[in-house]
Amino acid sequence: MKEIKVNLTVHCEGLSCPLPVMKTKQAMETVRPGDVIEVVATDRGSIADLKGWAQRTGHQYIGLREEEGRYRHYLRRALPEEEKQEQQFPDTADCEELKEALSREDVRVLDVREPAEYAFGHIPGARNIPLGDLDDRLEELDPSRTWYVICRTGQRSDLACRQLAEKGLRVKNVVPGMIAWDGPIEQDF
Amino acid sequence: MAEKKKRVAIIASSGSVETAYKVLNIASAAAAMEAEAAVFFTFDGLRIIHRQGIHQLAPGAGKEDLKDRLARSGVPSIPELLDLAKSSGVRLIGCQMTMDLMGIEPSDLIDGVEIGGAATFLDYAFDAEVTLSF
Numbered sequence: 485m486k487e488i489k490v491n492l493t494v495h496c497e498g499l500s501c502p503l504p505v506m507k508t509k510q511a512m513e514t515v516r517p518g519d520v521i522e523v524v525a526t527d528r529g530s531i532a533d534l535k536g537w538a539q540r541t542g543h544q545y546i547g548l549r550e551e552e553g554r555y556r557h558y559l560r561r562a563l564p565e566e567e568k569q570e571q572q573f574p575d576t577a578d579c580e581e582l583k584e585a586l587s588r589e590d591v592r593v594l595d596v597r598e599p600a601e602y603a604f605g606h607i608p609g610a611r612n613i614p615l616g617d618l619d620d621r622l623e624e625l626d627p628s629r630t631w632y633v634i635c636r637t638g639q640r641s642d643l644a645c646r647q648l649a650e651k652g653l654r655v656k657n658v659v660p661g662m663i664a665w666d667g668p669i670e671q672d673f
Numbered sequence: 674m675a676e677k678k679k680r681v682a683i684i685a686s687s688g689s690v691e692t693a694y695k696v697l698n699i700a701s702a703a704a705a706m707e708a709e710a711a712v713f714f715t716f717d718g719l720r721i722i723h724r725q726g727i728h729q730l731a732p733g734a735g736k737e738d739l740k741d742r743l744a745r746s747g748v749p750s751i752p753e754l755l756d757l758a759k760s761s762g763v764r765l766i767g768c769q770m771t772m773d774l775m776g777i778e779p780s781d782l783i784d785g786v787e788i789g790g791a792a793t794f795l796d797y798a799f800d801a802e803v804t805l806s807f
Contacts, residue, residue: 498747502702506757509705533702540706 486673488549488558489599491519497526497554504530505537512543512561518616520546520600523557530555544636547604549673558600563639571638573645577656579664582607582632586667592629594655596644597636597662603672607634607665615640618647627653634658634665679708682798684806688720689733690740690751692807696721697754699805704761708803712758713794715768718807719775722765722783727751759785766793 494511496504504525511521523534531548534557538545546558577585585591586607593610595602602612613621615635625631631653635641638659645657681703685696696712703710720726730751732739749757759765765786771777772788779788787793798804 500746500748502698502705503749503757505702505705506761509761537706 488603490522491515493522495524500527501529505533515561517561517563520560520598525555526553546600571642573642573657575656576659582658583667590629592631594631594633596640605669605671608668608670615644618644630654632656632658635661636663637661680801681708681710681803682801683712685712685714685718686716688717690730693721693730693751695807697758700763701758701761704763711764711797713766715771719771722767722786724781724783
């Protein structure tokens with residue numbers, strides 16, 4: 485099974501309810517907002533419990549992979565309210581517009597979510613560079629193309645667009661983002 | 674989340690090993706879900722937080738096989754669960770009236786336990802969204 489890059493892995497093998505939830509909570513408090521953790525559990529109840537826990541606490545449940553009696557859960561720590569700002573980048577496109585643009589030769593898609601989010605479902609052909617890595621990986625973006633930048637809700641892609649436009653790239657922020665995308669989806673595993 | 678914390682109030686009035694698990698699992702899970710949780714230990718339930726009693730918890734009648742099953746299952750022990758509950762902020766309240774009745778001193782109870790009466794529990798439980806009794 486292909487590895488998914490995460491900030492922290494929490495081992496809950498052999499542990500029963502309520503320990504997977506409690507260890508997840510403790511681990512989540514040690515990572516930064518926006519970071520992704522992987523929780524490896526053997527408790528079947530963890531499937532429903534961790535989803536419920538994430539919904540209640542406001543963290544993002546990204547997805548689940550099952551292998552040989554192990555459940556690998558991926559969760560992303562929520563950002564505090566004050567970090568959620570108005571979207572400021574003026575040049576935006578909605579998902580319908582992006583679907584039409586995909587047939588154009590000069591258009592590329594940049595997905596700035598975390599690798600785990602990308603792995604669980606992305607637009608086919610989209611390039612994945614998490615927002616935090618953008619500065620170091622600028623040279624991967626062909627400046628002769630128009631880049632449609634997407635994340636989950638349009639927040640991170642807004643920051644990315646501002647960053648990239650400053651470097652002279654042609655960018656559009658896709659709003660609201662993957663939560664509204666109903667076109668084709670590709671998974672990495 | 675910015676909204677007010679949910680509140681869970683639990684009464685433990687039986688001292689069987691399954692009661693201890695039910696009470697501590699739910700209280701700990703509530704704390705993990707960022708709710709406030711408090712357990713009021715009264716009558717036989719007081720055994721769960723009693724220094725000696727905690728090591729002598731027995732399954733209820735007809736559930737004698739539970740001890741073996743628990744030992745085989747990898748479920749944490751009751752003292753471990755109590756530590757987890759305390760470290761995640763669960764309030765443990767011993768019933769003063771039961772203590773007086775049974776001649777139990779505060780020093781007989783495990784560390785980190787509050788002592789109070791029915792009003793202490795009710796003062797907390799009046800504002801609880803979830804109230805459970807075991």
